[in-house]
Each structure stands twice: as C-alpha cells, then as structure tokens.
Amino acid sequence: MKILAVCGMGIGTSIMLKSNAEKAAASLGLDADVEVADIGTARGAAATADVVLTSGELAAEIGDVGIPVVVVDSFIDGDEVREKLSTALGS
Amino acid sequence: MDWLVAVAQFIVNEVLSVPAYMVGLITAVGLIALRRSTGQIIGGGLKAVLGFLLIGAGADIVVAALDPLGRMIQGAAGAQGVVPTNEAIVAIAQDRFGAQVAWIMIAGFVLSLVLARITTLHYVFLTGHHILFMATLLTMVLATTALPTWLAVVLGAVLLAVVMVSLPALAQPWTRRVGGDGKIAIGHFGTLGYVASGATGQLVGRTSRSTEDLKLPEGLRFLRDSMVATALSMVIIYIAVALVFWARQGTAAALDMFPPAEGLDPTVGHFLMQALMQGLQFGIGVAVILYGVRTILGELVPAFQGIADRVVPGAVPALDAPIVFPYAQNAVLVGFLSSFVGGLATLAVMASVFNPAFGLALILPGLVPHFFTGGAAGVFGNATGGRRGAVAGAFVNGVVITLLPAFLLGVLGDFGTANTTFGDADFGWFGIVIGYAFRAGDVGGVVIALVVAALLLTGAMAVQKRAVQGGWDPGARHEKALAERAEGARAEQEAQKSAEEGASRQDGGSAASGEDAHGPER
Numbered sequence: 001m002k003i004l005a006v007c008g009m010g011i012g013t014s015i016m017l018k019s020n021a022e023k024a025a026a027s028l029g030l031d032a033d034v035e036v037a038d039i040g041t042a043r044g045a046a047a048t049a050d051v052v053l054t055s056g057e058l059a060a061e062i063g064d065v066g067i068p069v070v071v072v073d074s075f076i077d078g079d080e081v082r083e084k085l086s087t088a089l090g091s
Numbered sequence: 092m093d094w095l096v097a098v099a100q101f102i103v104n105e106v107l108s109v110p111a112y113m114v115g116l117i118t119a120v121g122l123i124a125l126r127r128s129t130g131q132i133i134g135g136g137l138k139a140v141l142g143f144l145l146i147g148a149g150a151d152i153v154v155a156a157l158d159p160l161g162r163m164i165q166g167a168a169g170a171q172g173v174v175p176t177n178e179a180i181v182a183i184a185q186d187r188f189g190a191q192v193a194w195i196m197i198a199g200f201v202l203s204l205v206l207a208r209i210t211t212l213h214y215v216f217l218t219g220h221h222i223l224f225m226a227t228l229l230t231m232v233l234a235t236t237a238l239p240t241w242l243a244v245v246l247g248a249v250l251l252a253v254v255m256v257s258l259p260a261l262a263q264p265w266t267r268r269v270g271g272d273g274k275i276a277i278g279h280f281g282t283l284g285y286v287a288s289g290a291t292g293q294l295v296g297r298t299s300r301s302t303e304d305l306k307l308p309e310g311l312r313f314l315r316d317s318m319v320a321t322a323l324s325m326v327i328i329y330i331a332v333a334l335v336f337w338a339r340q341g342t343a344a345a346l347d348m349f350p351p352a353e354g355l356d357p358t359v360g361h362f363l364m365q366a367l368m369q370g371l372q373f374g375i376g377v378a379v380i381l382y383g384v385r386t387i388l389g390e391l392v393p394a395f396q397g398i399a400d401r402v403v404p405g406a407v408p409a410l411d412a413p414i415v416f417p418y419a420q421n422a423v424l425v426g427f428l429s430s431f432v433g434g435l436a437t438l439a440v441m442a443s444v445f446n447p448a449f450g451l452a453l454i455l456p457g458l459v460p461h462f463f464t465g466g467a468a469g470v471f472g473n474a475t476g477g478r479r480g481a482v483a484g485a486f487v488n489g490v491v492i493t494l495l496p497a498f499l500l501g502v503l504g505d506f507g508t509a510n511t512t513f514g515d516a517d518f519g520w521f522g523i524v525i526g527y528a529f530r531a532g533d534v535g536g537v538v539i540a541l542v543v544a545a546l547l548l549t550g551a552m553a554v555q556k557r558a559v560q561g562g563w564d565p566g567a568r569h570e571k572a573l574a575e576r577a578e579g580a581r582a583e584q585e586a587q588k589s590a591e592e593g594a595s596r597q598d599g600g601s602a603a604s605g606e607d608a609h610g611p612e613r
Contacts, residue, residue: 007413008316008317008413008416008463009317009381009411009413009463012218012220012279012410012411012412012413012414013410013411013413013414015217015219015388015389015392015393016217016392016396016408016410016414018389018393019392019393019396022393035389036385036389038316038317038318038381038385039316040316040317040318040319040378055416055417056417057416057417057420061316073417074271075414076274076275076408076410076414
C-alpha cells in the first residue's frame with residue numbers, strides 16, 4: 001500500500017510526517033511505502049495512493065480525492081500518527 | 092602500481108568530485124546505518140542522485156528566465172534588481188561548489204549532533220533544505236577567500252553546526268509561547284525575523300486580541316501552493332518590469348529584448364507575452380528544483396533523524412517554519428500580507444534613498460519567502476501581542492528580509508551579480524558577518540569567524556539556561572492583560588448560560604453538558 005504525506009512545500013514538515021508514518025506502518029505490521037508531496041501535487045499523487053496524511057488546514061485544500069484523508073494535528077507525535085492511521089485503515 | 096594510482100584518481104575525479112554521486116553515497120550510508128533493506132538502500136541512493144541532477148536542471152531553467160529580467164530591471168531602474176530565491180541561488184552554486192557543499196553539510200550535521208550531545212543545547216536541526224542552503228552560503232562566502240579547501244570545509248562545518256544548535260535555542264522562549272509545550276523548536280533560518288517579530292509583539296500589543304478571533308477571506312489560501320505563488324509573483328514582477336522598461340527605453344529597445352521567431356515582425360504584444368512566459372518559466376524552474384530537493388530530502392532526512400535519535404536521545408527536534416502555522420492560522424495570512432507590505436515599503440526606500448546613495452541593489456519581494464517567513468513571524472507576533480503584534484512583527488520581518496539580502500550580495504563574490512540571492516534573515520546576517528570578518532585578511536577572518544561562533548554558542552547557552560530552563564515567558568504580560576479582559580466576558584456568559592440551563596431544566600429537558608466544556612482554542 002502507499003501512504004502520502006502532504007505539507008505546503010513537501011520538503012519540511014511532511015518529511016517528519018513521513019518518518020513517523022513509516023514507524024507507524026511498521027508497528028502496525030503494514031507493508032507500506034510513504035511518499036511526500038506538496039499541496040500543489042497532492043491531488044495528483046493521491047490518485048495512486050491508498051491514504052493521505054496531512055494537517056487540518058491543508059485537508060480542506062486537498063478536498064475529496066476518493067481515498068481517506070487523515071488529519072494529523074501534530075506531525076511529530078508518533079503515537080497520534082499511529083492511532084489515526086490504524087483507525088483510517090480499519091485495522 | 093600505475094593502475095592503483097589511476098583507480099584512485101578515477102574515484103576522486105569521477106565519483107567523489109561529482110556532487111550528485113556524493114549525495115547519493117552519503118544517503119546510502121545513512122540508510123545502511125538505519126539497517127534498511129538492500130532494495131531501499133539502492134533505491135534511496137539512486138533517488139538522491141536523481142534529485143541532485145533535477146536541481147541542476149531546474150537551475151538552468153531559472154537562470155535562463157532570470158537573465159532577461161535582470162537586463163530589463165537594469166534598463167528600467169538603472170539599478171541591479173534581485174528577487175531572492177534560495178532554491179535558485181543554491182542550484183546555481185551547486186555547479187561549481189557541489190562537492191564542498193555536500194562535505195560541509197555532512198560534517199556540519201555530525202558536529203551539530205556532537206554539540207547537541209555535549210552542551211545544554213539539545214536541539215536537532217532537521218530542516219534539510221535549510222542545512223543545504225546554509226552550507227551553500229558558507230561555501231560561497233568562504234570561496235571569496237584564499238583558504239585551502241580542507242580548511243574552508245572544516246570552518247564551514249563548525250559555523251554550520253553552531254548555528255544549527257544555537258538559533259533554535261535563541262528562539263525557543265518565543266517558540267514555546269507559540270505552542271507545542273517546548274517539545275518542538277523552530278529550525279528555520281528566518282530566526283532573526285521571528286524573534287524580532289515576537290519582541291515587537293511584546294512592545295506593541297499588550298492588550299491586543301488574538302488574530303484567531305478574526306474571520307479572514309479564504310481566497311488567499313491558494314498561496315500555500317508554492318508553485319502557484321512563485322509563478323504568479325514572477326509573472327506580476329515580469330509584466331510590471333516590462334511595462335516600465337518599455338516606457339523608459341522606448342519601443343525599439345523593447346522589441347530587441349525577445350527576438351521573434353524566423354520570418355515574424357517583432358511586436359509589442361510579443362514582447363509582453365514573452366515577459367509573461369519568462370515569469371512562468373521561472374515558476375517551473377523553481378518547481379523542478381523543489382522536486383529535486385524533495386526527492387533527496389525524503390531519503391536523507393529520515394536517515395539523519397534515525398542517526399540523531401541514537402546519538403542524542405530525547406532531543407528537541409528543530410523543524411521547518413510551517414510547523415507553527417497550525418497554532419494560529421489567521422496570523423499566517425495577516426503576517427504574510429503585513430510582511431509583503433513591509434517588503435514593498437523597504438523597496439520604495441531603497442529605490443529612492445539607498446540605491447542613489449550607496450548603489451545598493453533593489454530587492455524585489457518574492458511571494459514565497461514572505462509567505463513562509465512572514466506567516467511564521469505573524470504567528471510569533473500574535474503569540475506575544477495579538478493582532479497588533481502580528482501586523483507589526485511581520486512588518487518588521489518584511490523589512491529585515493528586504494534589507495539583509497541587499498547587503499549580502501556584497502560578500503558573495505561574483506555571485507553578487509546573479510540576479511538572485513538568499514532570502515531568509517539568518518542567511519543575510521550570518522553571511523554578512525562571516526563575509527566581513529574576512530575583510531581582515533584570511534587569518535584574521537578565521538579567528539573572527541570562530542569568535543563569532545563562540546559568542547553565538549555561549550549566548551544561546553545563556554538563553555537556554557536563563558529563559559528556557561528558567562521558564563521566562565515573553566507573552567506573560569499579554570496573556571494576563573487578555574485574561575483580565577476575558578474574565579469580564581466569561582462572567583457575563585456564565586450568567587447567561589446558567590439562566591438558560593435553569594430554563595431548560597424547567598422544561599424537563601437535560602442540558603447538553605459535553606458541549607460547553609471547551610477550553611479556549613489555541
């Protein structure tokens with residue numbers, strides 16, 4: 001499966017999110033690839049992903065992309081990322 | 092033994108001197124340290140190489156698009172005009188200094204971990220692109236001296252490591268006020284602007300209410316998309332400059348600017364549409380560079396982070412500016428607009444005073460630096476001084492990021508004429524300080540640079556000890572003043588609510604208890 005981590009530029013905060021998402025996926029026993037994207041390319045990148053992780057303000061910007069868009073309040077809170085990811089994937 | 096020498100030469104000249112391969116190898120080493128699978132190591136290393144080549148490709152596009160702009164500004168204003176864009180200047184410099192930048196970046200990161208481990212400054216600076224930019228800036232400034240390469244790398248690494256642990260500490264009292272309970276720090280080289288903004292907020296906004304009570308138009312949110320923001324701002328700048336150039340230099344000069352295709356007569360329409368196209372070209376150039384940066388950092392930063400977790404457990408991660416955006420989203424927009432106005436006001440002063448008097452280049456405001464640093468400055472100003480603090484603080488940031496790049500051009504050697512430069516505040520002041528240190532000769536320069544580094548480090552440790560561990564809160568007065576104001580309002584609400592609850596109980600209904608337990612949103 002593929003997880004998309006989105007922030008405004010795709011080079012700062014989303015990479016932190018990527019690290020935490022990778023850790024979360026590993027602890028949930030998922031075989032997941034995590035990619036980063038900026039807000040401009042997020043909608044396009046979402047077409048080939050299974051789930052999107054992003055912040056509240058950007059989630060509105062991404063809108064409906066046909067896959068779950070998970071709002072993460074604190075990108076550096078590994079526990080939060082793990083809980084929300086497992087809830088979204090229903091595992 | 093000739094073949095051995097030949098092999099060694101081949102490795103040094105054809106592999107280690109090629110920045111793209113260097114970055115790929117370093118990334119692969121980081122991934123090996125994280126014990127990733129073979130496939131991930133090969134893929135990650137290759138991605139980093141490709142990312143680096145993408146940066147170079149983007150740089151070519153940017154340079155091609157900037158060239159006519161520079162000539163038109165020269166014709167329109169009679170002065171050098173510069174649009175600070177970190178990505179552009181870094182990409183242009185990679186060509187000449189790539190390997191040295193990579194070494195400074197890696198050595199600086201390792202040294203910063205050592206400093207984070209042995210001093211009280213337990214900050215791990217994880218904003219990869221800013222480490223890259225600062226490493227590039229130091230390389231460029233040191234390249235104007237006669238230092239041998241190894242010494243330039245060592246000195247650059249020391250300076251880089253010092254700013255990586257010191258600046259997050261200096262901003263930490265304000266960052267903690269913004270949010271995150273001290274678990275995060277700001278690791279972004281616009282620190283001077285943020286601290287200035289926070290301090291300005293303290294001065295002007297003791298009783299000003301938070302920006303978060305405002306209703307702002309959603310229409311400006313599209314500027315979060317940096318590709319749109321960059322292209323849009325460059326198109327506007329390009330068209331404006333083209334019109335002034337046309338008015339000043341006459342139609343003939345304008346028609347000469349962009350020769351039309353074979354067999355067509357040059358027209359003013361063609362000139363203006365070409366100006367628009369060059370603005371769009373600049374936008375895609377920066378987008379390509381960013382794509383390259385993203386490709387590298389997506390591999391490199393997790394590797395850095397994995398190493399950092401092992402070396403400095405429990406460290407505070409120092410992160411990119413947008414990490415503070417969620418704490419005050421309205422302040423981001425207020426700050427952006429105010430910073431931009433500050434940039435324009437400073438440009439006006441430059442054009443009318445500084446340029447004629449000192450021949451200083453004109454710094455045109457770029458939307459991206461103003462959005463990111465202005466937005467963050469707005470959040471810092473709001474945290475200590477509410478709306479007035481956000482407006483005034485971000486305005487100060489706008490002035491700072493317009494003035495500093497102009498003076499920075501003087502220490503970048505022959506890159507001073509590149510039509511672009513570093514945009515954020517810390518690149519400006521740090522580059523200027525180190526650059527001017529070497530006016531005292533090479534030996535004196537090294538000594539002064541090391542003294543500056545020592546002062547920064549001790550200053551940061553003093554702030555860490557007194558303010559961060561001592562619990563000094565720059566927003567305390569503001570909070571108290573607001574609390575007093577809110578107290579009156581809350582008492583009124585409570586009275587109203589209890590009256591309503593009393594009424595609903597009389598109807599036999601039960602009052603919703605979960606709905607009124609919200610604390611103030613932060």
